[in-house]
Amino acid sequence: MLPTPDTSHVPYQRVYEPAEDSFLLLDTLSSPSETAFLTSRFGNNINTTISTSSQPPPPPPPLILEVGPGSGVVIAFLTAHAQTILGTPHVLACGVDVNRFACAATAKTAARAIAEAKDDASSSSSSSSPGAGFFLDAVQGDLVAPVRAGMIDVLVFNPPYVPTAELPAQPQPESEAEQQQQQQRGTVVRGGRDGMETTDRLIAALPTALSERGCAYVLLCAQNKPEEVKEQIRAMGGGGGGGGGRWKAETVGTSGKQAGWEKLQIVRIWRDYDGVAADTTGS
Amino acid sequence: MKVLTLNFLTCAVKDCKSSNNSFPLHPKDAELVYDDLEINPQLLVNVLPRVDWVALRTTSTELGFPELPEQPPTVEELESDEKMLQDLHKLLMETQIMEGKLVCGNCGHEYAIREGIANFLLPSHLV
Numbered sequence: 001m002l003p004t005p006d007t008s009h010v011p012y013q014r015v016y017e018p019a020e021d022s023f024l025l026l027d028t029l030s031s032p033s034e035t036a037f038l039t040s041r042f043g044n045n046i047n048t049t050i051s052t053s054s055q056p057p058p059p060p061p062p063l064i065l066e067v068g069p070g071s072g073v074v075i076a077f078l079t080a081h082a083q084t085i086l087g088t089p090h091v092l093a094c095g096v097d098v099n100r101f102a103c104a105a106t107a108k109t110a111a112r113a114i115a116e117a118k119d120d121a122s123s124s125s126s127s128s129s130p131g132a133g134f135f136l137d138a139v140q141g142d143l144v145a146p147v148r149a150g151m152i153d154v155l156v157f158n159p160p161y162v163p164t165a166e167l168p169a170q171p172q173p174e175s176e177a178e179q180q181q182q183q184q185r186g187t188v189v190r191g192g193r194d195g196m197e198t199t200d201r202l203i204a205a206l207p208t209a210l211s212e213r214g215c216a217y218v219l220l221c222a223q224n225k226p227e228e229v230k231e232q233i234r235a236m237g238g239g240g241g242g243g244g245g246r247w248k249a250e251t252v253g254t255s256g257k258q259a260g261w262e263k264l265q266i267v268r269i270w271r272d273y274d275g276v277a278a279d280t281t282g283s
Numbered sequence: 284m285k286v287l288t289l290n291f292l293t294c295a296v297k298d299c300k301s302s303n304n305s306f307p308l309h310p311k312d313a314e315l316v317y318d319d320l321e322i323n324p325q326l327l328v329n330v331l332p333r334v335d336w337v338a339l340r341t342t343s344t345e346l347g348f349p350e351l352p353e354q355p356p357t358v359e360e361l362e363s364d365e366k367m368l369q370d371l372h373k374l375l376m377e378t379q380i381m382e383g384k385l386v387c388g389n390c391g392h393e394y395a396i397r398e399g400i401a402n403f404l405l406p407s408h409l410v
Contacts, residue, residue, distance in 0.1 A: 044329075060333045061326070063291060090329045094288060096403075103400045134326060134376070137288040141403030142410075145295040148306060 002030050002084060003120075005076035005113035007105070014101040016070040020255060021158055021219055021264055025074045028253025028266040029156075029217065035085050037268070041213050042153065043087020061090040062153035063211075064133070067143055067202060068160055069095035072106030075156065076135075080113035083131025086154075091133030096141045103138035110135040143202050144209040152209050155216040159199050195223050203229070206269060207236060212245070215270035217252075222263045226251065233269055245271030284401050287375040289342055290334055294387035295394075295403045304388035307338040310345055311393065313383035322372045328361055330375070339375075348374055 004026060007018055028034055042062040064086075066075040075095050082091040095106045114132040121130035139146055144155070199218065206216055220226045233249035253266035289307060299305035336355040343351050349370075356367055385394040385401060392409065395402050 058329055061329050063333070090326050092287070092291075092330070092333075094291070098404065100400060100402070104398070107399075134323075136291075137284050137399075137401075139284065139288070139292070139401045139403055141295060142405070145405075146292045146401075146403035148291055148293045149300065151291050 002026075002077070002081045003116070005073050005080060005109050006116070007071045007073050007109050009108055009112075010071040010105040011101060015099065015105050016102075016160065018071050018073040022071075022073050024253055024255050024264050025156065025158055025217065025219060025266060026077050029074075029078060030081065030085055031253065034252055034268070035087075037215075038085060038154065039087030041215070042091075044090060058090075059088075061088070061092050061133075062086065062213075063151055064091055064093045064154040064156070065144070065147065065152045066093075066095045066106075066156040066158075068097050068102075068158060069106040069138060070097065070099075070102050070158075070160070072102070072109030072138070074158065075106060076110040076113035078154075078156070079110055079133045079135050080117040081131060082133035086133075089131045089133055092136055093133055094136040095138035096144065096146060097138060098140065098142060100140050103140055106138040107135070110138075143198075144205050147209060149208045150211050150214075153211050153214045155206070155210065155214065157199070157202055157216065158219045159195075195221065196229070199224065199229075203233060203236075203269070206233075207247075210271075212271065215268060218267050218269060220265055220267055222265075226265055226267060230267060233267075245273045248272045284380045284396055284399055285376060286339075286342055286346070286378045286380075287330070287334070289380075289385070290339055290375075292385075292401075292403075294389060294392060295405055296387065296390050296392060296409050299387055299389045302389040305390070307335075307342050308385035308387055308394065310342065310380060311384040311386050313346060313380045313396075315346065316379050316381050317373065318377045318379060320372075320377050322368065324362070324368055327368060327371055327375070328358055331355055331358075331361065331371075334375070343374055346378070346380075 010017070042059060044058045064075070064078055069075045072095065075093055078085060079091060079093040083089045093110065095103065097103050097106065114135060117132040118130040144152065199220070202218070210216065220229060230249040234247050236247045247269065248271070249267055249269045251265045252268045255264040292308065293300070294305040294308065334355070340351045356364065361367055379399055380396050381399045383396050385396065
């Protein structure tokens with residue numbers, strides 16, 4: 001088990017506390033199937049000496065972006081354990097969150113997790129090199145709007161509306177207006193009418209936002225009708241990245257526990273180039 | 284916000300995405316601080332192909348750094364030039380814009396940076 005980043009500094013009155021959904025993302029991203037997938041796309045054997053002119057250049061460092069990182073626990077985990085999860089420490093990580101407090105929390109969580117990973121590497125008896133990536137910034141914004149097209153190699157999105165049961169406790173409403181406010185907040189938290197309005201916008205942005213080798217991990221709950229969502233993704237066009245790959249969407253992690261109707265799953269979304277052109281996955 | 288981050292960002296306004304003038308965003312009234320980070324030459328060498336060099340030259344000049352060469356250094360040049368490595372490390376990784384604005388060259392919208400965090404949320408009339 002890779003250590004979970006420390007989030008004890010995060011102000012939970014203003015930023016969502018890591019819950020079952022976050023931990024499912026950590027488990028899934030560090031699972032054998034996903035580390036194998038990510039390493040095949042982005043891994044880089046850094047034990048060889050710095051490339052010389054006779055060697056092909058190493059793959060450029062992947063840009064990893066979490067949309068709505070909240071406390072930052074997931075992006076910090078990915079960055080701190082980049083060598084283990086992505087097969088290279090040469091990873092650039094960033095976050096976009098609508099909440100300014102989440103941006104500040106994420107930067108701090110990442111900095112602490114990276115420092116801890118470096119400490120662990122230097123104190124352990126093995127000669128393993130520190131495997132942490134480089135955290136850039138968390139910026140305030142709406143989904144991927146501030147990011148240049150075709151830049152994102154790994155996108156992680158944990159929509160803010162699940163699991164409802166795990167939401168921070170609400171103070172009792174003291175007035176009718178407050179009660180109304182809380183109900184409105186509940187609607188936002190559950191992602192609108194069928195819990196998919198924000199996720200639909202993110203999925204629609206993927207063909208433009210992702211690089212050709214890019215992939216996305218999106219958390220869905222049973223109420224989102226994940227089978228229908230995956231079918232919609234598979235029917236998407238190739239998008240701005242060119243390359244002509246076919247869109248794939250597969251469930252790569254599920255919560256073992258049945259949290260009411262909100263059974264959670266992680267869907268991996270990526271372009272597959274098999275039979276289309278040269279295989280860029282290196283597999 | 285780091286200078287390297289700026290190289291990956293653009294104006295959030297939809298109509299600006301197709302304009303060459305929306306990238307790079309132009310720093311205005313920028314207050315800089317310098318982090319003290321350990322240099323990682325391998326990471327720098329690997330990152331360089333991902334950097335839009337023309338945009339970086341613009342940003343560098345606008346932030347008051349010495350002018351960068353017209354062409355990015357090759358891997359061999361970078362590996363054998365300690366000063367170039369140090370300069371790029373300082374510019375890309377250590378320099379942070381703590382306060383100021385980022386201005387879109389297409390629509391003129393100004394994105395505020397406060398305490399190092401840039402705000403790309405748009406007012407409702409620009410969404």
